[in-house]
Amino acid sequence: MYEVLRRIVIWKNTQAKAGDANREGRGRNFEIILLTILVLGFLIRLPGLASRPMWYDESFSVLFSRTGLSAMLEGTLSEVEGAAADVHPLLYYSVLWGWMRIVGESPVAVRALSILISLGVLILAWRLAYETFGPRASLLAIFLVALSPFQIHYAQEARMYGLLTFWLLGATLVVLRGLKGDEWWPWIVFGILSALAMYTHVLAAGYLIPLALTPFLVRSRWAGRRLLASCVVAVALYLPWLVQLPTQIAKVQQAYWISRPGVVDLVQTMMTFVTGLPVLPVLLPFILFTALLIVALVVVQTMRAVRLRQPTAPQGLWMAFLTLTPVMLIFLVSQWRPVFIQRALLPSGTVFLIWLAWIYNRTQMPKHVAVISGGILLLGMAAGIVGQMTYAGFPYAPYAEVNADLHQRLEAEDIVLHSSKLTMLPAVYYDEKLPHRYLADPPGSGSDTLALPTQQVLGLIAFPDVESAVDSADSVFFIIFSRELTEYQELGFTAHPHLSWLEAHFKQINQWKYKDLLVYEFSR
Secondary structure (H helix, E strand, O other): OHHHHHHHHOHHHHHHHHHHHHOOOOOHHHHHHHHHHHHHHHHHOOOHHHHOOOOHHHHHHHHHHOOOHHHHHHHHHOEEOOEEOOOOOOHHHHHHHHHHHHHOOOHHHHHHHHHHHHHHHHHHHHHHHHHHHOHHHHHHHHHHHHHOHHHHHHHOOOOOHHHHHHHHHHHHHHHHHHHHOOOOHHHHHHHHHHHHHHHHOHHHHHHHHHHHOHHHHOOOHHHHHHHHHHHHHHHHHHHHHHOOHHHHHHHHHHOOOOOOOOHHHHHHHHHHHHOOOOOOHHHHHHHHHHHHHHHHHHHHHHHHHHHOOOOOHHHHHHHHHHHHHHHHHHHHHOOOOOOOOHHHHHHHHHHHHHHHHHHHHHOOOOHHHHHHHHHHHHHHHHHHHHHHHHOOOOOOOOHHHHHHHHHHHOOOOOEEEEOOHHHHHHHHHHOOOOOEEEEOOOOOOOOOOOOHHHHHHHOOOOEOOHHHHHOOOOEEEEEEEHHHHHHHHHOOOOOOHHHHHHHHHOEEEEEEEEOOEEEEEEEO
16 A cells, blocks of 8 residues: 555656657547447447336335425435434435426436436546546546446436446546646536535545545645645535434434445455446356456556556556545445445446556556456456346336236225335336335334335335234235245244234235235235
8 A cells, every 4th residue: 555655646757658648649530439439338228228127226216306306305304313314415316306307207218317427427437547548548448337237237227326426537537637737627626526426425425535635645735725625615515415414324323224344245346346246146156257357467467567667557556546445445434334335336436447448558468468358358247238137136026017917906995015115116106006005114124214204205104014004905915025035034934924914814815926026915
């Protein structure tokens, strides 16, 4: 680490040399290749828009966003036992609300916003790599980002992680501009983008803190002073939400589903950055080998570039710093309060690919090593793309098909009862007319994340137990993930408590399975 910081410190001395690389030819061929990669990135992100069902988080995004800003503020900031109702800021939901008013609420419509944001991420990744390492490295960087299964997955989801990456890559680019020049505007923009990132996801801080350390690592006093001024701008813009942050932190402490991460989580993060997860089980050994190979190659080549004092080594170290430090910072914080979610590390995953492009393009890697490792990397990425595009297990399920079948079977006094919110919200998203009801999560448990004020804003109030949910219904169609049954069996229960109650008071008539989703029909 000392050597990393020492090399970053001499970055200023190599800026002119790095600038020479940026003056390499950018002819028509360059522009054609760049446009081709952008089109490829766009096309490869399209299939998942309609092929994969909306899951709980995406359904929540749509159902919550449609309520409008005032209702969302109430459903987020209302206090329950001293904690905020929800943990996420509202910028993405607000943008999605405006977007849905224009294009509608179908899966393709709401996910198209993420596609457009992802194209912006591609352009920012290219520009950051171009200004840091030159044209050829920038083409390789955008190519890797375009094909990254990790990037593709969150370009197809109606969630905030693509927008978070967009703001943070923009912030990284303006910090680079600020260090290269003698102007104030990049630092003001950095403050604005930092605030926007924090309004998108609170874990933006995990990336912003290392990024904000850059002027101090290069020992630039004037840049440090301007960065402090930009921090004032960021805090001023974020202040209305900052005063609410303690209650949101209390929500995380009160109930949150994430467990304390360990070494396995770090290995999975490495695999996610390189090839993406999930993949077909039979390919897991190959994916692990690919991830270990690429990471080892990156480390060795970075150390070699530093040792040989290659001109772009300091910038390569900066990419390494912005890749590794956010991961380790959030990992260490999670030993106290678990918040380690890999999708919030999407910005670091993007910077990793820029770092990797530098490794292949600017570190004098032996040709045979580049060819062999590059081929393995592309095969791993292809496996990751196939894996994430074909995966249909938990938490996905064919809710539209289930709803259509229920329409044919339901009679006047029947109800549809969901074991939890995980199936309830997607089912409601696909068809609000069915008599959907759902059971509350165990109070105080890690899964108890949908607070009463949020339920009230959504107009979907959970029932405390099966008896009150069933009431006087003649027949009950009970929906549950098979995974939930397995988890209860692993805890030593012979049967799921919800099913046990229904079996004791009703007669089971039928049962259907839709991939990982089970539907039971009970009648009095």
